[in-house]
Amino acid sequence: MHPIPQLLALGAILAQPLGAMAQPADSVKPTIVLVHGAFAESASWNAVITRLAAKGYRAIAAANPLRGVVSDAASVGAAISAIDGPVVLVGHSYGGPVITEAANGHPNVKALVYVAGFLPEPGESSLTLSSKFPGSTLAAALVPANLPQGETDLYIDPAKFHAQFAADVPDEQADLMAFTQRPVAQAALAEPSGTASWKVLPTYVIYGSRDLNIPPDVLHFMADRAKAVKTVVIDGASHAVMVSHPDEVADLIADAALAQ
Template sequence: MTTTPTALLVHGAFADAGSWAGVVAELQNQGIPVIAPPNPLRGLAADAAYVASVTAQIDGPVVLVGHSYGGAVISVAGTTENVVGLVYIAAYVPEEGESLGELQGRFPLSQLVSKLKEWTYPVDGGEAAVEVTIQAEAFPGIFAADVPAPVTKALALSQRPLAASSFTEPASAAAWKTKPSWALVAAADQAINPEVERFGAKRAGATIVELEGASHAVAVSRAKEVAALIRDAVRATS
């Protein structure tokens, strides 16, 4: 069994595991085991159960890393026995019993809220459910203002939709109450109000790093700094 924790990277809404590519490369260069599985984005309980299942099958300790909505996912999945730390990247950090809507409702809403496009998808034995993406024309400014335009265009066209129910589903656990945590605040985030990120991180007692000028896509635009925080968490929990 390895004693160096594996960094398990959980992407958020409107993105996929490829958004971690730069961070993965940095961590691998530093000899840190890493895995970036897909986040189903079908609801908080279901997504957390999936991530917890992947985590439990890893031999040795795990540091869970969540970007954006992925922060809510790791807050629940982080109760898995072999999780030794949590890292929040421009993320929601909900309390047990709190929904994302309730958390962000404490502060002025970001531009994201008014720029969502609704779609529907089939569910077994019921009516079609609603999922959301960011309107393509609004995506660059809201999600990735500090990412090169050609990359941003590709990201906008390859969004992974999030089930709309994810905003109202309460978190069933808050693993940060019993596991050490770290948080990166993207100070120029237009998808999540940075005050939401700061509030959640402070409430969790996280070690906080703030990056001026960083957009919501900070894992793409500032991969070295994101990887550095993850490295700190891995070293602290080894």
């Protein structure tokens, strides 16, 4: 097995409290699997995890390799497979296509939550969706890094990160996020999606009205197309809505979990 799925699976197993496997299936609260997107990392979920724990939920922030939709979904799928019980799968930004793919073939996934995330139809990519309506200023903030294998990684210029990605996050925290951001393979953003699991699973959406990465009109279009069970729009929130508004994000995830 590839080492990344192994580590994810181990983390999922260690996250199970003692005796969890002995509980009747209908008495086990869903485990929340959180998937970060491009230009973020697992710690972006810290405040959401704290709030979910206070509500009695186990939460795992899965490492998203950011190399490609299918391969990233396989890594997240390893964590899902290691969980004995229901799962609510949550994805931010590019993590949206990843959870859309990762849910397929995992019957323990009971609901999807998209946090400023893409909800792609088959054949759509993050790039095609982000340009469906005007409003994204991300392209002008990106810095390419050419890799030895001939591939290209993308970063957000740290000097532009705060305004572009996390305008409603305090300065010091946004600066740390800028310098701990994970690059995404340019090819991953262009990779077309496969089967749309949101068509068969209860789907929940939350995003901010001041998102400069994914235009709010795009996010509204996708939520409406998916016939989301519940859509929450946070006035003035940036793309980093899970950092700036963890209470609202955790509440929506709990809504999705309670409905299962």
